[in-house]
Structure formats: structure tokens, C-alpha cells
Amino acid sequence: MPPKDLPKSEVSRNVAINVSRFRALRRLTGAELADRLAAQGRPLSRATVSEIENMRRRVDVDDLVALSIALDVPVVSLLMPPTYEPAAAVQMVGDRLYDAATVWAALRGEGTWDGDWVDPDIEEIETMKRMTWPDWCPR
Numbered sequence: 001m002p003p004k005d006l007p008k009s010e011v012s013r014n015v016a017i018n019v020s021r022f023r024a025l026r027r028l029t030g031a032e033l034a035d036r037l038a039a040q041g042r043p044l045s046r047a048t049v050s051e052i053e054n055m056r057r058r059v060d061v062d063d064l065v066a067l068s069i070a071l072d073v074p075v076v077s078l079l080m081p082p083t084y085e086p087a088a089a090v091q092m093v094g095d096r097l098y099d100a101a102t103v104w105a106a107l108r109g110e111g112t113w114d115g116d117w118v119d120p121d122i123e124e125i126e127t128m129k130r131m132t133w134p135d136w137c138p139r
Contacts, residue, residue: 010091011079012058015067018078020053022071033070042066076107109133 023033030046030053037044042062044052051057052067059067068075081090086101098106098113105111109132110125129137 014081015059015078016053016055017082019067022073036070037066
């Protein structure tokens with residue numbers, strides 16, 4: 001298992017900010033969030049929750065899903081850069097910048113990272129959904 005002290009990315013920063021933000025919106029203490037995580041079989045201490053929020057600990061995919069469940073928010077909401085402007089330039093991985101609306105659409109599976117769906121046709125959207133959405137999901 002790789003160490004959790006690898007260099008942090010912008011996505012790690014987004015998760016840290018959003019865990020803290022959603023915990024505050026839910027009016028949960030770090031200990032209460034830790035209790036919710038433990039109740040679902042992902043025991044993380046209050047200190048670990050604090051380390052996540054302060055970017056001193058990386059979040060793996062199991063942590064990410066558990067935090068999503070414990071905070072009752074979609075996983076994509078934890079990954080999304082905190083911004084109020086759809087045209088805001090945001091960084092996800094590496095140095096490339098994306099506009100926030102493109103990131104939101106790509107994370108939700110309703111757009112591409114290239115943002116080339118400015119004026120998509122229905123066939124292109126349906127093809128993307130068939131390729132990326134679960135078979136049982138209504139399209």
C-alpha cells in the first residue's frame with residue numbers, strides 16, 4: 001500500500017476543504033464525523049478527520065466514499081473545487097486549468113474534460129451516457 005504522505009494535489013485540497021465545509025454545514029464535530037465513519041465500518045479517529053481537513057493525510061477511494069456517505073453528500077461534491085462561478089478557472093491535476101462548469105459536468109458524467117460539449121447534439125450525449133453510466137441507470 002503506498003504511503004499517504006505523497007505530495008498533495010489540487011484534488012486533495014478540494015477534498016480537504018469540502019470535508020471541512022460539509023462537516024460544518026451538517027453541524028458535526030470531528031468526533032461525530034469519526035463516529036459516523038466507524039458506524040459504517042470505516043473507523044477513522046477524530047484526529048484523522050482533522051488530518052484530512054488540514055491536508056496532513058491523503059484520502060484514498062475507500063475514505064472518499066465513506067466520507068461521502070457519512071456527510072450525506074455526493075462523491076463529486078467532495079471532489080469539486082469550491083467556487084461560485086461556473087467560468088472560474090480551477091486546477092484538478094497537474095497544471096492544466098479547466099472552467100468550473102466543465103469540471104462539474106465531467107465529474108457527473110454529463111460532459112467531457114475537454115469541455116467540447118458547448119452545443120452538443122443528443123446523439124453525442126447519449127453515446128457518452130451509454131459509455132460511462134451504469135447499464136441500469138435511466139438515460
